Amino acid sequence: MNRPWWQGAVVYQIYPRSFASSNGSGIGDLEGIRRRLDHLAWLGVDAIWLSPFYRSPMADYGYDVSDFCDVDPMFGDLDAFDRLLSDCHERGLKVVVDWVPNHTSDRHPWFEAARSDRDGPKRSWYVWRDPNPDGSPPNNWVASFDTTSPAWTLDEASGQWYLHLFLPEQPDLNWDEPEVEAAMHDTLRFWLDRGVDGFRMDVLHAIGKHPDLPDDPPEYLPIPHSALNHVPEVTLPRVRALRRLLDGYDGDRMMIGEVYLLDTSMVAEYYAGGEGLHLSFNFPPLYAPWDAGAWRHRIDEVATMIDPVGWPTWVLSNHDNPRHRTRYGSEARARAAAFLLLGLRGTPFLYAGEELGLEDAEVPPDRVLDPGGRDGCRAPIPWTPVDGHGWAVEDAWLPWPPGADRGVDAETLRRDPDSILALYRRLLAARRGSSALRFGAQRLIDTPDGALAWERTDGDDRRIVAVNFSGRAVPVDLGEEAVVVVASDGIDEGLPFDGVLRPELGIVLRPSG
Ligand code: NOJ
Numbered sequence: 001m002n003r004p005w006w007q008g009a010v011v012y013q014i015y016p017r018s019f020a021s022s023n024g025s026g027i028g029d030l031e032g033i034r035r036r037l038d039h040l041a042w043l044g045v046d047a048i049w050l051s052p053f054y055r056s057p058m059a060d061y062g063y064d065v066s067d068f069c070d071v072d073p074m075f076g077d078l079d080a081f082d083r084l085l086s087d088c089h090e091r092g093l094k095v096v097v098d099w100v101p102n103h104t105s106d107r108h109p110w111f112e113a114a115r116s117d118r119d120g121p122k123r124s125w126y127v128w129r130d131p132n133p134d135g136s137p138p139n140n141w142v143a144s145f146d147t148t149s150p151a152w153t154l155d156e157a158s159g160q161w162y163l164h165l166f167l168p169e170q171p172d173l174n175w176d177e178p179e180v181e182a183a184m185h186d187t188l189r190f191w192l193d194r195g196v197d198g199f200r201m202d203v204l205h206a207i208g209k210h211p212d213l214p215d216d217p218p219e220y221l222p223i224p225h226s227a228l229n230h231v232p233e234v235t236l237p238r239v240r241a242l243r244r245l246l247d248g249y250d251g252d253r254m255m256i257g258e259v260y261l262l263d264t265s266m267v268a269e270y271y272a273g274g275e276g277l278h279l280s281f282n283f284p285p286l287y288a289p290w291d292a293g294a295w296r297h298r299i300d301e302v303a304t305m306i307d308p309v310g311w312p313t314w315v316l317s318n319h320d321n322p323r324h325r326t327r328y329g330s331e332a333r334a335r336a337a338a339f340l341l342l343g344l345r346g347t348p349f350l351y352a353g354e355e356l357g358l359e360d361a362e363v364p365p366d367r368v369l370d371p372g373g374r375d376g377c378r379a380p381i382p383w384t385p386v387d388g389h390g391w392a393v394e395d396a397w398l399p400w401p402p403g404a405d406r407g408v409d410a411e412t413l414r415r416d417p418d419s420i421l422a423l424y425r426r427l428l429a430a431r432r433g434s435s436a437l438r439f440g441a442q443r444l445i446d447t448p449d450g451a452l453a454w455e456r457t458d459g460d461d462r463r464i465v466a467v468n469f470s471g472r473a474v475p476v477d478l479g480e481e482a483v484v485v486v487a488s489d490g491i492d493e494g495l496p497f498d499g500v501l502r503p504e505l506g507i508v509l510r511p512s513g
Contacts, residue, residue: 005094006198006254006278006347007311008438009046010428013351015319016053016075017061017397018380024392028380030076034084036383037091039410043355043421044428047094049200049256051319053081054100057107059169061370061378062098063202064105068187085195094197096254101184102206103170110183111171118158124177127163128155129213137161140215143168145372163213165206167371175207175238185245192246198254201242204277205259205270208235230261232269239276254278256313262287264301271310279313279347282306286315290328290337292452292469296444299344299452303442312346317354323377326360332504335420335488336467339506342427343465345442345456350424353381356413357420358401367399382409418490426486426493430508436461437508447476451501464509468501475500482509 020032030053040048052062053075062072071077088095104111113122129138131154141151144166152161153168163172173180188199210231239257246253256279259267264284270277285298306312316324316337325334334357341348360376369375375398382404383390389404390411401408413421431437440456440463447453450470456463464482468474482497488506492498497509 003439004252004254004278005046006252006256009094009347010044010342010431011047011049011096011347011349012040012043012045013049013051013318013349015051015352015378018378019352020381020383021391021393021396025074026380026391026393026396027074029074030071030080030084034080034087037087037093040093041091042414043425044432045093045350047096047197048088049096049349050098052098052100057105057169059105059167059371063100064103064107064167064170065100066105066107066109068100068104068184069190082194089195095195096198096200096256097191097196098202099188099191099199100202101173101175102203103164103166103172106169106171114171115155115157115162118160125174125180125183126171127174127209127213128158128160129163130160138163139213141165141213165203172206175209176211181238181241185241188242188245192249192253196253197251198246198256198278201255201257201277203260204239204257205230205235205261205266207238208232210234230266232266236269236272236276239270240272243272243276243278256280264298264305268305268309271306273309277310279311280306281313281315281349283315285340286317286321286324290333290469292450292467295340295467295469296452299444299454302344302346307345312344313349314341314344314346315349315351316341317351317377318349319351319378320372320374321377322360323351323354323358325354325357326376330504331357331420332488333469335423336469336504336506338420338424338427339465339467339486339488339508342431343437343456343463343467343506343508344454345440351377353379353401355421355424356381356408356410358408359403361399361401363399369398384411385409423486423488423490427508430463430486434461434463435459436463437465445476445478448474450474451476453478462511464511466501466505466507466509468503468505471503473500473502478509478511480511480513483512484508485510 017028019028020036021028022031054065055067055070055072056062110125114126137150137152143149143151154161164170208231257277259270259280267280267282270280288294288298302312361379363375379398379401380396413419435458436456440458443455445453451468451474453466484492484497485508
């Protein structure tokens with residue numbers, strides 16, 4: 001069967017500042033990534049997603065873009081990008097880049113022109129409103145990162161407020177203005193023409209706002225943009241237009257939306273009956289606790305709401321949330337969680353460093369940088385045990401993650417066949433070797449409380465995946481013989497399954513009857 005690459009792929013998220021540096025600046029760059037591609041090839045992922053590397057004043061660490069079609073000098077230049085892209089393609093790795101359509105930097109020439117000339121042609125590219133009669137902001141929306149502040153900033157010179165769902169340095173584009181849509185389409189073409197394989201589209205649901213910008217109901221406050229009036233009638237035509245643009249190119253270019261609506265049925269709408277997103281992030285599982293019942297609920301939601309309309313995705317960690325190793329509280333759980341990420345039906349997104357079992361860094365108050373308090377999960381990747389962990393500096397832009405001086409580094413873990421890194425590699429290989437794991441239908445199997453098990457089937461190929469969330473052994477009755485393919489503690493791989501899930505175990509089984 002001819003399936004698009006993004007259904008079978010495992011996508012590896014790279015946060016460029018934190019991945020690898022080529023120049024001793026303490027900040028990662030594109031050439032640094034290129035020099036570490038061996039790690040990704042050895043690990044066995046299929047694609048990378050690069051968080052923004054565009055020109056940016058870095059108020060939101062790159063999600064405030066001042067030029068969508070250039071590389072920030074901090075990260076290199078367009079030649080460095082082209083080298084990275086072609087090296088990835090030579091190794092068979094697809095490259096997905098971030099695209100930030102909802103807002104620009106306040107230093108983007110478009111916004112500078114809009115702000116400086118109330119009657120100028122760029123004014124309508126952003127969302128401007130007069131103050132209320134009492135001088136207050138046009139509505140009650142609050143800004144992300146600081147929910148005590150309005151999502152509006154007063155431009156003293158013109159006496160009007162401009163909208164920003166995020167920082168004041170990130171004014172929202174006005175997608176009701178056709179020129180904005182056209183200009184943003186051009187930015188996609190720029191990267192498509194260079195050869196990228198797809199886009200991760202930042203807060204995509206936000207590009208369609210209710211034309212009246214009505215107040216949020218009180219129960220939505222103070223949850224910022226996630227709860228903003230969700231207006232699919234406005235957003236979906238724009239999403240469909242993006243899809244048509246990508247479909248006009250050869251080679252299965254893919255778009256995955258960051259649809260940050262914490263409601264799976266709303267996320268499902270963005271697949272737009274096969275005419276919208278190829279993939280969409282679905283964050284409720286990321287916020288689920290380490291608990292079989294909570295996960296079962298989230299898995300059921302995906303099976304009933306997403307699967308009928310599109311291909312699901314799974315993500316446990318990213319640059320916006322504490323790592324799951326930290327949230328779940330132990331390496332045993334992080335290991336078992338990998339079987340959820342890589343064993344459930346859908347495309348997994350693996351955040352750089354989770355294969356090393358990295359925990360969030362402890363960031364002392366005087367080193368806090370991010371306005372959203374997300375520094376911990378953005379700690380630099382320790383590549384080696386010594387010498388600035390492969391960064392050629394003693395201290396990088398953020399502190400090292402815990403354990404970097406005690407063997408939690410890529411080089412040391414790679415030498416240890418029992419490491420979490422070795423486990424990720426075995427699990428990725430098991431996935432690659434089984435069409436059931438990559439594409440197969442999924443059916444939950446009855447298990448006692450505390451554990452989940454599911455069967456994946458694609459034609460003759462079958463696997464069973466099980467995760468024991470509890471701290472005690474749980475017996476499971478499969479009704480057939482099976483061999484252990486991968487186990488999160490490595491104990492009985494290659495041996496017949498004895499019918500018992502050890503505490504906090506993840507396991508892949510191949511029926512052998
Ligand atoms: C979502 C991104 O993942 C996050 O890092 C960023 O701050 C916001 N969108 C705003 O662009």
